[in-house]
Amino acid sequence: xxxxxxxxxxxxxxxxxxxxxxxxxxxxxxxxxxxxxxxxxxxxxxxxxxxxxxxxxxxxxxxxxxxxxxxxxxxxxxxxxxxxxxxxxxxxxxxxxxxxxxxxxxxxxxxxxxxxxxxxxxxxxxxxxxxxxxxxxxx
Amino acid sequence: xxxxxxxxxxxxxxxxxxxxxxxxxxxxxxxxxxxxxxxxxxxxxxxxxxxxxxxxxxxxxxxxxxxxxxxxxxxxxxxxxxxxxxxxxxxxxxxxxxxxxxxxxxxxxxxxxxxxxxxxxxxxxxxxxxxxxxxxxxx
DNA sequence: TACTTTAATCAGAGTCTCTGACCAAAAGCA
DNA sequence: TGCTTTTGGTCAGAGACTCTGATTAAAGTA
Numbered sequence: 028x029x030x031x032x033x034x035x036x037x038x039x040x041x042x043x044x045x046x047x048x049x050x051x052x053x054x055x056x057x058x059x060x061x062x063x064x065x066x067x068x069x070x071x072x073x074x075x076x077x078x079x080x081x082x083x084x085x086x087x088x089x090x091x092x093x094x095x096x097x098x099x100x101x102x103x104x105x106x107x108x109x110x111x112x113x114x115x116x117x118x119x120x121x122x123x124x125x126x127x128x129x130x131x132x133x134x135x136x137x138x139x140x141x142x143x144x145x146x147x148x149x150x151x152x153x154x155x156x157x158x159x160x161x162x163x164x165x166x
Numbered sequence: 167x168x169x170x171x172x173x174x175x176x177x178x179x180x181x182x183x184x185x186x187x188x189x190x191x192x193x194x195x196x197x198x199x200x201x202x203x204x205x206x207x208x209x210x211x212x213x214x215x216x217x218x219x220x221x222x223x224x225x226x227x228x229x230x231x232x233x234x235x236x237x238x239x240x241x242x243x244x245x246x247x248x249x250x251x252x253x254x255x256x257x258x259x260x261x262x263x264x265x266x267x268x269x270x271x272x273x274x275x276x277x278x279x280x281x282x283x284x285x286x287x288x289x290x291x292x293x294x295x296x297x298x299x300x301x302x303x304x305x
Numbered sequence: 306t307a308c309t310t311t312a313a314t315c316a317g318a319g320t321c322t323c324t325g326a327c328c329a330a331a332a333g334c335a
Numbered sequence: 336t337g338c339t340t341t342t343g344g345t346c347a348g349a350g351a352c353t354c355t356g357a358t359t360a361a362a363g364t365a
Contacts, residue, residue: 041173132169142299312359322351
């Protein structure tokens with residue numbers, strides 16, 4: 028079985044479950060929106076950076092941020108350091124989703140660890156983190 | 167860094183690279199089409215099965231198969247075992263893409279192994295295969 | 306035969322994503 | 336300074352993907 032599919036299958040499982048948990052808690056966001064939302068940091072993040080991190084075009088990122096803004100999950104504020112730019116910031120409303128997502132993630136990781144054993148789970152994480160070094164275009 | 171994102175990043179890298187290689191070799195398929203194409207077996211596969219394996223609705227699978235059929239990569243033949251069903255089969259034209267994809271996959275795996283080392287690469291594959299047992303809804 | 310399930314399609318809509326063109330502010334430079 | 340290039344972001348338009356709901360036809364079942 029090819030390595031792409033091997034990564035794809037558990038990845039989708041995580042995405043589906045976390046999104047379902049977040050939706051069930053009343054946060055009405057889509058997968059694409061969540062992928063952008065996830066990359067916004069504390070101090071706010073520029074659209075261009077968001078686009079690069081999520082690996083979509085500026086237009087796509089802008090489209091998703093528009094929706095998130097309309098729903099009240101993010102806001103755009105002027106970037107004090109650059110008159111052209113604006114910082115996308117997560118609102119208090121969206122922050123409520125963080126613990127929900129984290130709980131589901133913890134649940135998933137616990138299940139996986141039960142199936143793989145502690146040792147293999149650690150190896151998996153280590154290998155994936157190293158892989159990020161050469162496959163994450165954002166770094 | 168959450169386990170979903172850790173899986174997502176290298177997965178996208180594989181998908182992008184394999185698709186780029188296949189496209190560069192003159193096979194004009196999209197990622198979504200490729201995901202369906204990948205699941206069709208030698209003797210042909212029913213649309214319903216394809217949809218389940220690729221985790222999309224029958225309608226979506228049908229839409230993608232329509233396109234693949236129009237482009238000459240698959241054909242639909244009656245299923246001798248069931249008058250309602252048809253088997254989606256890969257054509258000779260599409261089979262030419264298989265070695266192209268496999269070569270790129272081998273190249274990627276070699277790069278990863280160079281970065282992770284043989285031992286960790288083996289552990290990664292082992293862990294992912296085990297994870298498939300509990301996360302692949304098609305099994 | 307009548308009822309239920311299964312395989313597939315049709316119709317319609319919403320979502321995601323892209324390319325290309327454009328504007329305005331910032332940065333680089335003669 | 337004034338000119339050019341780069342960068343951050345938006346507008347417009349189109350293509351691709353995916354879904355829900357309804358329908359047809361064949362199989363399976365009581």
